[in-house]
Amino acid sequence: MIFRLRILLMMICLMGAAAAASAQEPPIVRYTTWMMVPPTTIEIESRPYGSIHDDFTYRDQPTWTVLNLDGEVVQRVDGKLGVSTTVTVTGGQPALLRLTPGSNYAVPQPASESYWYIATSEAPMNVVGGFEALYFYLPPGLSGGSILAHAFSVGEAGRLVVSALDGREIASYESDFNEPEAMAFSLPETNSDGVVLKLALVKPQNPDWSVDDAAVWLGPEIPGLLAPTPEAALEVRSIAPLVGIDTDWTPVLDFEDGANPFATIQWSKLVPEDAALPARDVSVSDEQAFGGERALRVEMRFPENYEEAWQELKLFTRPLPVEGLRKVRFFLYGDNSGRALKVRVRDASQEHHYFDAGTIDWTGWKAVVADFESATMTVSGGDENKRIDGPTVNVVLQITHTAEMPLESVLYVDDLSVQTGAKQ
Numbered sequence: 001m002i003f004r005l006r007i008l009l010m011m012i013c014l015m016g017a018a019a020a021a022s023a024q025e026p027p028i029v030r031y032t033t034w035m036m037v038p039p040t041t042i043e044i045e046s047r048p049y050g051s052i053h054d055d056f057t058y059r060d061q062p063t064w065t066v067l068n069l070d071g072e073v074v075q076r077v078d079g080k081l082g083v084s085t086t087v088t089v090t091g092g093q094p095a096l097l098r099l100t101p102g103s104n105y106a107v108p109q110p111a112s113e114s115y116w117y118i119a120t121s122e123a124p125m126n127v128v129g130g131f132e133a134l135y136f137y138l139p140p141g142l143s144g145g146s147i148l149a150h151a152f153s154v155g156e157a158g159r160l161v162v163s164a165l166d167g168r169e170i171a172s173y174e175s176d177f178n179e180p181e182a183m184a185f186s187l188p189e190t191n192s193d194g195v196v197l198k199l200a201l202v203k204p205q206n207p208d209w210s211v212d213d214a215a216v217w218l219g220p221e222i223p224g225l226l227a228p229t230p231e232a233a234l235e236v237r238s239i240a241p242l243v244g245i246d247t248d249w250t251p252v253l254d255f256e257d258g259a260n261p262f263a264t265i266q267w268s269k270l271v272p273e274d275a276a277l278p279a280r281d282v283s284v285s286d287e288q289a290f291g292g293e294r295a296l297r298v299e300m301r302f303p304e305n306y307e308e309a310w311q312e313l314k315l316f317t318r319p320l321p322v323e324g325l326r327k328v329r330f331f332l333y334g335d336n337s338g339r340a341l342k343v344r345v346r347d348a349s350q351e352h353h354y355f356d357a358g359t360i361d362w363t364g365w366k367a368v369v370a371d372f373e374s375a376t377m378t379v380s381g382g383d384e385n386k387r388i389d390g391p392t393v394n395v396v397l398q399i400t401h402t403a404e405m406p407l408e409s410v411l412y413v414d415d416l417s418v419q420t421g422a423k424q
Ligand SMILES: [Ca+2]
Pocket: 151, 152, 153, 154, 155, 156, 157, 176, 177, 178
């Protein structure tokens, strides 16, 4: 389930609470947790599970592994249960550190002030007892995002809190997280330069719940790195591209001015002259928004006895001033209809680049990334140079209905941004 929490414009003053939360203990991690560290020394304390839970002992061997950014093992250190070990990362490049304390605990402390916990769906941060403050970077063009958590044990739970650096709470959500759940947040203002936000995982208000084991990760739209300081979070701009994460998105459409930039809307399939086309209504609406207050609302309705095997709705933007386009990203509020989605770009020479974005098999907001340098892309027409040439392009969204699908759909589109320039 996606929970969307609107920002309260009348914020409760949390400045006092923010000031009290400084100088925290470093987080305790468990199972497998990955970090990114620059060349530095890292003191890794091994703590037996029995140090907190004296009723049980795990004999798992703690192991600390340094890998280079290509994933090759550089160094593997077998730690000793209950003993601290110092691991050194050498060379000019940051490295990956894989901490595998198993069912026991590890408390890693790099000497460097900049380092990052990896927090992605593939490699979540497995934290014990939560944390008061870790920081993440929200790239330009994103005016919101999602944070996910999973605390599989019954009774073990948590409260996620996203705040601005001045302490204003942006979103919070508490749950037992017995299944993975996402908390969506949106900023009160547009984000044209990129912004650092604070994340906490704290004790829930529900007295029956505690915060103990939890996996935490950032939504796929956010670079999946959590930093100990705001300064280190800002460094994600240069660190993330080293592991293939784009952070330099340029906002193009946010729908906040109320104008509809999708200038042409068509059904693809022609029907006999006496037959009616399905109904559709495409307009800017304030019913839903991923960022700000407005998004594009796309409604389609097919008659009960619709006889065509398929139909396709095409939405063309007006020409957008974009040079050297590589990727398009937008947020789509899905209806789980199973309709197919294609993202097309028509360049200035009328060359068409198609990206197959799969089917709309989700409900709620989710990022759609169309990578026009990927293998699933096809090209036709125009100057045939296979490049998306400016100075202007049209972005086209194509949604395909087939007979077995629901007859009505309402989708929303928001925060369209692009990646341009040379490949990183
Ligand atoms: Ca739980």
